[in-house]
Amino acid sequence: xSGTDENDPDTALQVDDLTVRYGQVTAVAGLxxxxxxxxxxxxxxxxxxxxxxxxxxxxxxxxxxxDGRARLFGGSxxxxxxxxxxxxxxxxxPEGRQVIAPLTVxxxxxxxxxxxxxxxxxxxxxxxxxxxFPILHERADSPAGLLSGGEQQMLAFGRALMSDPRLILxxxxxMGLAPVMVDRVMEAVEALHxxxxxxxxxEQNAASALQVATHAYVLDQGRIVCSxxxxxxxxxxVVAQTFLGLREQAQAGQAAC
Amino acid sequence: MAIASISSWYAGNETLxxxxxxxxxxxxxVQVVLRAGVFSLAGIGFYAIGSYTAALxxxxxxxxxxxxxxxxxxxILLGYLLALLLVRLxxxxxxMATVAFDLMVGVVATNWTGxxxxxxxxxxxxxxxxxxxxxxxxxxxxxxxGLLQRGVLGRSFEAIREDEPLALTLAIDTSRYxxxxxxxxxxxxxxxxxxxxxxxxxxxxxDAGFExxxxxxxxxxxxxxxxxxxxxxxxxxxxxxxxELTSVGSWLNLVYGGLMIVLATWLPGGLLDALRALLRxxxxxxxxxxxxxxxxxxxxxxx
Amino acid sequence: xxxxxxxxxxxxxxxTLFSLGLSLAWGTLDVLxxxxxxxxxxxxxxxxxLTKDSTMSFVPTLIVASLAAGAVTLALExxxxxxxxxHFPARRQAELSxxxxxxxxxxxxxxxxxxxxSEAAFSPPASAFSIHRYSLGGSVGITNIQILIVVxxxxxxVALDQGIRRTRYGRAIRALAYDPTTTQLLxxxxxxxxxxxxxxxxxxxxxxxxxxxIYLGGEExxxxxxxxxxxxxxxxxxxxxxxxxxxxxAYLIALAETAVVxxxxxxxxxxxxxxxxxVMLLVRPQGLFARRRFQRA
Numbered sequence: 001x002s003g004t005d006e007n008d009p010d011t012a013l014q015v016d017d018l019t020v021r022y023g024q025v026t027a028v029a030g031l032x033x034x035x036x037x038x039x040x041x042x043x044x045x046x047x048x049x050x051x052x053x054x055x056x057x058x059x060x061x062x063x064x065x066x067d068g069r070a071r072l073f074g075g076s077x078x079x080x081x082x083x084x085x086x087x088x089x090x091x092x093x094p095e096g097r098q099v100i101a102p103l104t105v106x107x108x109x110x111x112x113x114x115x116x117x118x119x120x121x122x123x124x125x126x127x128x129x130x131x132x133f134p135i136l137h138e139r140a141d142s143p144a145g146l147l148s149g150g151e152q153q154m155l156a157f158g159r160a161l162m163s164d165p166r167l168i169l170x171x172x173x174x175m176g177l178a179p180v181m182v183d184r185v186m187e188a189v190e191a192l193h194x195x196x197x198x199x200x201x202x203e204q205n206a207a208s209a210l211q212v213a214t215h216a217y218v219l220d221q222g223r224i225v226c227s228x229x230x231x232x233x234x235x236x237x238v239v240a241q242t243f244l245g246l247r248e249q250a251q252a253g254q255a256a257c
Numbered sequence: 258m259a260i261a262s263i264s265s266w267y268a269g270n271e272t273l274x275x276x277x278x279x280x281x282x283x284x285x286x287v288q289v290v291l292r293a294g295v296f297s298l299a300g301i302g303f304y305a306i307g308s309y310t311a312a313l314x315x316x317x318x319x320x321x322x323x324x325x326x327x328x329x330x331x332x333i334l335l336g337y338l339l340a341l342l343l344v345r346l347x348x349x350x351x352x353m354a355t356v357a358f359d360l361m362v363g364v365v366a367t368n369w370t371g372x373x374x375x376x377x378x379x380x381x382x383x384x385x386x387x388x389x390x391x392x393x394x395x396x397x398x399x400x401x402x403g404l405l406q407r408g409v410l411g412r413s414f415e416a417i418r419e420d421e422p423l424a425l426t427l428a429i430d431t432s433r434y435x436x437x438x439x440x441x442x443x444x445x446x447x448x449x450x451x452x453x454x455x456x457x458x459x460x461x462x463x464d465a466g467f468e469x470x471x472x473x474x475x476x477x478x479x480x481x482x483x484x485x486x487x488x489x490x491x492x493x494x495x496x497x498x499x500x501e502l503t504s505v506g507s508w509l510n511l512v513y514g515g516l517m518i519v520l521a522t523w524l525p526g527g528l529l530d531a532l533r534a535l536l537r538x539x540x541x542x543x544x545x546x547x548x549x550x551x552x553x554x555x556x557x558x559x560x
Numbered sequence: 561x562x563x564x565x566x567x568x569x570x571x572x573x574x575x576t577l578f579s580l581g582l583s584l585a586w587g588t589l590d591v592l593x594x595x596x597x598x599x600x601x602x603x604x605x606x607x608x609x610l611t612k613d614s615t616m617s618f619v620p621t622l623i624v625a626s627l628a629a630g631a632v633t634l635a636l637e638x639x640x641x642x643x644x645x646x647h648f649p650a651r652r653q654a655e656l657s658x659x660x661x662x663x664x665x666x667x668x669x670x671x672x673x674x675x676x677x678s679e680a681a682f683s684p685p686a687s688a689f690s691i692h693r694y695s696l697g698g699s700v701g702i703t704n705i706q707i708l709i710v711v712x713x714x715x716x717x718v719a720l721d722q723g724i725r726r727t728r729y730g731r732a733i734r735a736l737a738y739d740p741t742t743t744q745l746l747x748x749x750x751x752x753x754x755x756x757x758x759x760x761x762x763x764x765x766x767x768x769x770x771x772x773x774i775y776l777g778g779e780e781x782x783x784x785x786x787x788x789x790x791x792x793x794x795x796x797x798x799x800x801x802x803x804x805x806x807x808x809x810a811y812l813i814a815l816a817e818t819a820v821v822x823x824x825x826x827x828x829x830x831x832x833x834x835x836x837x838x839v840m841l842l843v844r845p846q847g848l849f850a851r852r853r854f855q856r857a
Contacts, residue, residue, distance in 0.1 A: 059745060061741055061744065061745055063649065081744070081749075081751075082741075082744040082745050083744050083745075083747050083748055083749045083750065086744075086745065086746065086747035087747055091745070091746070091747075092745050094742060094745060098739060098741075098742040098745075100734075100735045100738050100739060100742065100743070101738060102734065102738055103731065103734060103735060103738075107731050107734075110728070110731060111731050111732065111735050111743070111746055111748070112746055114728060114731075114732065114746055114747045114748050115747045159746065163746070163747055291656070294652060296655075296656065296659075342838075342842055343841070343842075345845060346841055346845060348652055348655055349586065349590070349592045349655055349659065350796075350800075350841065350845060352592065352659060353592065353792050353796070353837065354837060354838065354841045356789075356792075357789070357792060357793075357833075357834045357837040357838060358834075358838065360789060360830070360834055361831065361834040361835070361838070364828070364830050364831045364834065365831075367827070368825075368827050368828060368831070418652065419650065467785050471663055471666075471667060474660065474663055475663070475664075475667075478660045508671070508675075510667050510670075510671045511667070511668055511671040511672070513664070513667060514663075514664040514665065514666070514667030514668035514671060515664065515668055516664070517660055517661065517663060517664030517667070518636075518639070518640055518661050518664040518665060518668070520660075521640070521644070521657040521658075521660035521661045521664065522639070522640040522643055522644055522657065522661060523643075525648070525653065525657055
């Protein structure tokens with residue numbers, strides 16, 4: 001797991017010893033993780049485990065003191081402004097979707113493509129978005145604030161896609177959605193993955209996340225307590241019991257942690 | 258000997274002291290609302306209303322105390338009405354509306370010639386005011402504002418300023434507190450105006466204009482808006498400095514303006530906060546020497 | 561009557577140029593810039609300085625003075641507003657601090673100008689711009705500077721309205737007004753957009769300041785405050801942040817004030833704006849032209 005080779009082409013994101021502190025309070029304590037190129041990595045953990053702080057710190061959108069190292073395709077990103085990190089091909093789909101409510105769906109998507117200078121490329125991306133998420137085409141002219149929660153999540157994904165990212169960070173994409181919509185969201189995550197982006201996702205909904213993830217980490221009180229492939233982590237008895245609520249797997253599974 | 262020198266100093270500076278006290282009242286009227294998170298500058302309008310009311314009643318032959326009391330009552334009434342009218346406004350909208358109110362008062366004062374004497378203002382007001390009543394009023398105001406800063410009331414104001422929705426969930430009747438602060442502000446502005454008119458004998462309709470708004474706000478911001486002591490400090494500095502710094506002369510406003518920019522950007526607590534920090538410095542240094550990490554861990558922030 | 565209408569339209573055009581910048585700064589960045597009037601006068605002062613020895617012709621003067629006004633506002637943004645936004649996360653504290661900074665800046669700019677002009681009204685020489693009057697029959701006429709003001713206002717208003725609605729930068733401004741954090745996550749350099757917006761706001765005030773200095777034949781420091789207060793009324797009537805609202809209400813208020821001066825008790829002219837502010841705030845604080853509002857969670 002400690003592949004710190006600067007130009008390892010197989011690594012999309014390498015995080016070493018990330019620490020995030022708000023004043024005296026430590027939210028993330030020495031977290032390390034690796035997102036292999038082309039993988040879907042899920043970080044699981046309960047409320048307050050430090051998931052959102054991790055994502056915000058990586059995306060450069062936090063007011064806290066940060067230590068450690070993070071390399072995106074070999075280039076160091078910690079401490080850069082959020083817009084510079086976005087320019088390097090990593091985009092965060094923030095917690096709670098955060099669509100720009102007064103702008104139309106189409107304008108939100110165009111904003112996602114803010115750094116695409118070529119109009120032709122923008123049109124291609126827009127077409128791709130509409131293909132993946134037809135609802136965004138149907139409601140192109142309505143204000144984003146009028147969409148349902150699930151539709152807003154699709155818009156947040158589409159908006160991320162518009163920047164043509166190599167790595168997408170997702171902060172609790174299923175939060176606050178109806179169970180049916182959670183499945184749709186996970187399908188969308190898979191679709192974005194098939195399209196070629198690596199994905200780092202934090203989720204409380206471990207069962208759903210493990211269905212689409214290739215690798216998984218378990219975060220507790222700011223530390224990684226367990227890691228492995230999604231299957232390994234999913235079958236670990238402690239994880240199964242604590243996060244998945246699956247009793248029989250808890251008895252049958254192999255310990256990964 | 259000492260008493261003699263104090264009294265001679267006092268005789269030489271009585272006007273300065275009177276001015277400081279009056280401006281302190283005006284600064285309090287701005288501070289009391291800002292502290293409660295109410296961006297009202299209506300106190301300056303009430304400065305004008307108070308000065309006209311007291312002066313005109315006095316010239317009609319009313320005795321001093323009833324004239325001032327009548328002005329205060331009128332300001333309470335008008336202040337309460339204005340508070341009811343502006344109850345839905347917050348923040349910048351309220352600031353703008355109250356600035357508009359102040360200037361509207363000026364327009365009325367200039368144009369209602371029959372009542373106010375129009376652009377010429379009011380002259381020949383009997384000089385019935387002495388320093389002592391103003392001093393006592395200022396002390397009373399400080400006590401009141403000090404009380405408002407402490408205890409349940411003070412914490413409620415703070416809660417309203419920092420997070421009004423949260424304050425509401427704590428069962429703080431925010432609009433009652435806001436009204437209360439607003440009316441107090443009006444009364445303090447009113448008293449400052451009335452005393453000024455009765456002390457110096459003239460009123461001009463332009464007295465309470467944009468410049469007075471800027472001056473009152475400068476006092477509060479430069480001194481420190483979180484405490485009455487800051488407002489007092491601001492009033493003293495901005496009344497006294499122009500007399501001391503005659504060599505700087507007309508560039509003084511430039512200094513105020515620059516000071517406001519610097520303080521609002523780097524030191525929102527004003528000079529009072531800077532002074533307190535300076536006084537705490539030795540203690541903090543000792544702490545630092547004993548355990549360097551205890552301080553380093555606090556206050557670190559990434560932009 | 562026709563002459564009054566022409567006067568009102570010209571006045572409305574100056575007000576439009578002036579208030580668009582103010583509306584932009586408040587609507588996107590929460591800056592109620594009380595220095596806007598001082599910046600406006602500053603541009604008039606630069607015009608006076610550049611033309612008093614008849615060294616510079618009109619168009620370069622217009623450009624230099626507008627850029628200077630933009631630069632002053634940009635300096636405020638870079639020195640103070642940016643830092644305040646970063647360091648005071650509580651919106652109310654940030655708004656108050658920025659308001660105070662702008663009051664301080666108004667004092668500084670006004671003081672510099674009145675020192676340089678010995679506290680008197682200053683007038684660019686007649687040679688700065690030769691004014692022609694075209695007769696429209698009878699006593700009615702229009703001057704070339706009046707035409708220029710109206711044309712400039714129309715061009716700026718249309719360009720700004722369309723720019724905000726349709727361009728990439730315009731989308732970024734509107735997104736920034738709603739949620740700066742997310743906007744930056746999407747790759748928008750929020751600091752640069754804010755700086756550009758403040759520069760534009762100042763330059764628009766400057767443009768209005770230059771034109772008015774030539775049109776009226778002079779300005780003084782107090783001119784800025786008068787315009788600032790009228791502009792408050794325009795923002796409130798039109799709805800803060802609404803470009804079209806600001807344009808429409810600028811002309812409405814110009815008509816109302818012109819009518820009061822021409823046919824009513826002219827000394828109550830200043831009262832029109834204040835009365836409108838109070839009435840609008842009470843009856844319809846979101847402005848006449850406000851659209852659906854989204855509250856951020």
